[in-house]
Amino acid sequence: SQQGEEDPQALSIQEGENATMNCSYKTSINNLQWYRQNSGRGLVHLILIRSNEREKHSGRLRVTLDTSKKSSSLLITASRAADTASYFCATDNTGGFKTIFGAGTRLFVKA
């Protein structure tokens, strides 16, 4: 079964608004990553947050991690039409190199 579960499954917003996606997971993790997938393409790594970190920023991206609630959120500020994509959280909880992906959130940003 999947480790990460994203919420919502789909999100539609206007350009300029902020988009927030959430991810919940079940077991202890070493780190949590967010990836983006444009239609018909492979996934692209966005940002990683380690289990001992609570918040991380990268450009217009802000990721939070709450290990007590086993949840993470990805915030995209001032969204653009080009942000339209599917976003996946992925967890690495084995200490090795097997990463488990969630089912993703489909984001649609209207121009």
Add this chain to the structure above:
Amino acid sequence: DAGITQSPRHKVTETGTPVTLRCHQTENHRYMYWYRQDPGHGLRLIHYSYGVKDTDKGEVSDGYSVSRSKTEDFLLTLESATSSQTSVYFCAISSGLAGDNNEQFFGPGTRLTVL
């Protein structure tokens, strides 16, 4: 895309036929992965490799086998394709270096249809 290619990009085959998908990388990364992506399921790990001739099963390995005879190539074989294996298959690589935190780089995908 970080020096990773997949072939073929599209394939249509019939139930019961063998199919081999190829992943080729030029990054000299130690780890290679095969995932399948289906609506509502995200990416599910089929098999992965942690070195030449070293492979292990993922969560959906039944009906699939893999081989890695050299660092740059990772082959996924469906011995006898079934309609349930219709999917988009992604290969990914990662360096395995501690500082890289297992960031994975993905290929463009192979769309496989089994009739």
